Amino acid sequence: MKRIGMSEIAEKLGISKVSVSKALSDKEGVSEELRVRVKEVAENMGYRMNIAARSLKTDRQYNIGILIAEKYVLDQEAYYFSVCGEIIKKLDTIGTSGIMEIIKEETEEAGIMPRVYNEKKVDGIIVLGQLSIPYLRLLENISIPLIYFDFYLNKSDVNSIQADNFYSGYRLTEYLIENGHREIAFVGSINATTSIQDRYLGYYKALITKEIELDKSIIIEDRNEHGILIDIEVPKVLPSAFVCNCDRVAFTLMEKLKSMGVEIPRDCSVVGFDNSLFSNISNPKITTVDHNIEKMVSTAVKVINKMIDNPKKVYDRILIPGTIIYKDSVEKIN
Amino acid sequence: MKRIGMSEIAEKLGISKVSVSKALSDKEGVSEELRVRVKEVAENMGYRMNIAARSLKTDRQYNIGILIAEKYVLDQEAYYFSVCGEIIKKLDTIGTSGIMEIIKEETEEAGIMPRVYNEKKVDGIIVLGQLSIPYLRLLENISIPLIYFDFYLNKSDVNSIQADNFYSGYRLTEYLIENGHREIAFVGSINATTSIQDRYLGYYKALITKEIELDKSIIIEDRNEHGILIDIEVPKVLPSAFVCNCDRVAFTLMEKLKSMGVEIPRDCSVVGFDNSLFSNISNPKITTVDHNIEKMVSTAVKVINKMIDNPKKVYDRILIPGTIIYKDSVEKIN
């Protein structure tokens, strides 16, 4: 089977490959009739553009790298995988492929740049979830656009797209307070990730605003220093509500409370974050925050695309507001 | 910042770029000392190989396409995402990137080839989960290696890697029978996917082998013609055990049974497939089958890599045996 390129199409039509190139990439410089004929013939001959050849001239790969730390995807049901899927779908609409690369802990520690960067396979990189700070500092030296997704770094000029965890935490807690709750626990290790910390601070802001004293004895750890979930310690005196830093933890907590004979939401209300599967398979379903991933993703794609065209551009931290999804795990009390 | 290529390295060392090329790609034709020095200088200059240029000569992209139907990844916790992650990690060990492409229903129906193929971005394609038959027939015409992962097609020459669903179904059911169960229901729509069908046939084989009559009234649908999960109809007379075609369905069934006052495994045993999160978050944990994804993935990567080097090679259907993971959802009866 003969290799077919633009020259073969040109030959068949008795024109130059320059015209073929222009016709196929919708550049001006060919008549509309010729463009149509060229596309027809290309299609019939089963022509596939060799993007590598184009890349050599244009210095564009039409690929975006998506970096994920291995630790975030140990679970079969890892959340970042689905975000990655969304990004890939979005990229597809602008003629770009996404290349996911999973960064192992060794790679991070050794400070080895991602393959997609070292081999110039991508025009830009989206970092999905926080990597180690030294590794990120290293990454910040790359010569192609870089954005952080779902986290940010203090003292860093890298553009980031994030869920507005702070404000969502505030609104969710406020909602509990408006439903009469005043002893509200927070479940989550507040130094583990910026997301947890921001959600916690939003929770705290709601308390302050409503003039409720912060009770540190009901700020409950949910993971150890490696980020591994640990058993949740239920306070001796049951608070009237729990703000959990994610649905998974809310689910686990609810199972534990139920096994202790606590009925939810009758005896105790529980809320979570993420609007994930866990909030729907639990009984009752968990009131939670939807982060509007769709919006976060389309923003990220838009931003990185603009950065590729215009590397100087600065967008800073973009916060995407979430939406409270009211389900069945909160009860109004007096 | 000056663009740095092999010529710049060559210049700095006072040698030709041919030698640089050979040194960097570990080809013979350079002395060992020179190779070391070249690599050193390349590193220091921050050289990144332009893979696109290499591709142009070698006609290899060092990328593999991974196709997933959108319908399989609507869930945030989609199983195929994690398989895709495993494939990507495995590919990385052989210096290859994986490019995931999500095939929308419209694309399938319109018979549009995947972008990664049309733009020659990949050296081979792994199809993750069954696509529509007409689309697969179309795909089978591509001029690069193709393998099916986790399914196969009758009357198709395409190599496939699958979990041995049939044998796992057989062993799992046999295990129940050996624990004294004789009224065993099967939950799963047996025409929905080949996986479900094969698991069902294994179940049936176990019944035959143990001389238990097949009772069609306890073969229970779990999804509609669109593959969407439906409410499970519990038989009027409770069987002593349920073989569910996946953990998720087993989980849902158990919740339903529990809400009806059935205690598991005391009143009724339940088993599932996939060793997924669902088998662990349920109470009790569900006895299930682990499909040995690790082995499936490494086999798939090995096979497609060999096919790229030797396109004629035929491997047929490769079945990877699963392992029963014994948990807490089965009780021995007499």
Next chain:
DNA sequence: CTGAAAGCGCTTACAG
């Protein structure tokens, strides 16, 4: 609107 020529950054025979 159309096309001849140069060139992107590598690799591959081939010659020394």
Next chain:
DNA sequence: CTGAAAGCGCTTACAG
């Protein structure tokens, strides 16, 4: 072991 030359399949000024 070392390197000059050709070429992979496109795109991009530039000239007509």
